[in-house]
Amino acid sequence: MRWAAMKTVPAVQEGLMRKGEETRTRILDVAEAAVLQKGFGGTSIEELIAETGITKSGFFYHFKDKNELAKALLNRYIENDERIYDEIFSRARDLVDDPLQSFLLGLKLLSELLSDLPNGHPGCLVATVCYYERLFDREIRETNRNAVLAWRRRFRGMFEEIVAVYTPREPVQIDQLADMVSSVLEGGIVLSKTLKEPNTLAEQILMLRTFIKLLFQPAAEVSRG
Structure with a gap:
C-alpha cells in the first residue's frame, strides 16, 4: 500500500x-x-x-512582471521562427542539391505556407519590440537585435553557397542581399496588414524569388525558366 x-x-x-x-x-x-x-x-x-x-x-x-512576459514571448517567437525556416529550407535542400535552385524552391515553399494563412500573417514580434524598444530593458533589446543578425547569418550562408557556383549579373554585397530577404518579409507583413490584403506577403516573396533568379541565372536560362 x-x-x-x-x-x-x-x-x-x-x-x-x-x-x-x-x-x-x-x-x-x-x-x-x-x-x-x-x-x-x-x-x-x-x-x-x-x-x-x-x-x-x-x-x-x-x-x-510584464518585462519577463515580453522576454518569454520574444524568445518563443524567435525559436518558432527559426524552426520554420529550418524546416522549409532543409526540405528544399533535400529535394534539390543546387544551392540556387534550392533557395528558389525554399522561397516558393515559404510563399505557399504563408498563402495558406486565411487571415494573413498576424504580425512580427521582432518588429513590434523594435517599435516599442523604450519599454524594454537592454536584455530584450539585445535579444531582438541578435534575432535580426541571425536572419542575416542564415541567408548570408545561403548566398555564399550560391555565389560559389553562380556569378551575380550585378555586383552585390552578400550581407546587404541577406538583409534584403528580411526586409521583404517584414515589409510584406506591413503591406498585407495595412492594405488588408492577406496574399500580399506571399506575393512579395515570389517577387523576391524572381529577383534572385534574375540576379544569378544567366540570361539564356532565365528566358527558358
Whole structure:
C-alpha cells in the first residue's frame, strides 16, 4: 500500500507540471495575439488575466512582471521562427542539391505556407519590440537585435553557397542581399496588414524569388525558366 502511494507522487507531480505548462502556454498565446494587435503598451496584465481565466497570483507565478512576459514571448517567437525556416529550407535542400535552385524552391515553399494563412500573417514580434524598444530593458533589446543578425547569418550562408557556383549579373554585397530577404518579409507583413490584403506577403516573396533568379541565372536560362 505504501509502495503504491509512493508511485502516485511522481504521477501527481507530472500532472501538475503539465497543467502549469499548459497555463503558461495559454498566457503566451493570448498575450502574443494581443500584443500583435495593440502593441505592448496597449496590452495590460489585467486583460490577460481576464482572457485566460486565471488568478492574478497565478499569472505572477509564471511571470513576475510584464518585462519577463515580453522576454518569454520574444524568445518563443524567435525559436518558432527559426524552426520554420529550418524546416522549409532543409526540405528544399533535400529535394534539390543546387544551392540556387534550392533557395528558389525554399522561397516558393515559404510563399505557399504563408498563402495558406486565411487571415494573413498576424504580425512580427521582432518588429513590434523594435517599435516599442523604450519599454524594454537592454536584455530584450539585445535579444531582438541578435534575432535580426541571425536572419542575416542564415541567408548570408545561403548566398555564399550560391555565389560559389553562380556569378551575380550585378555586383552585390552578400550581407546587404541577406538583409534584403528580411526586409521583404517584414515589409510584406506591413503591406498585407495595412492594405488588408492577406496574399500580399506571399506575393512579395515570389517577387523576391524572381529577383534572385534574375540576379544569378544567366540570361539564356532565365528566358527558358
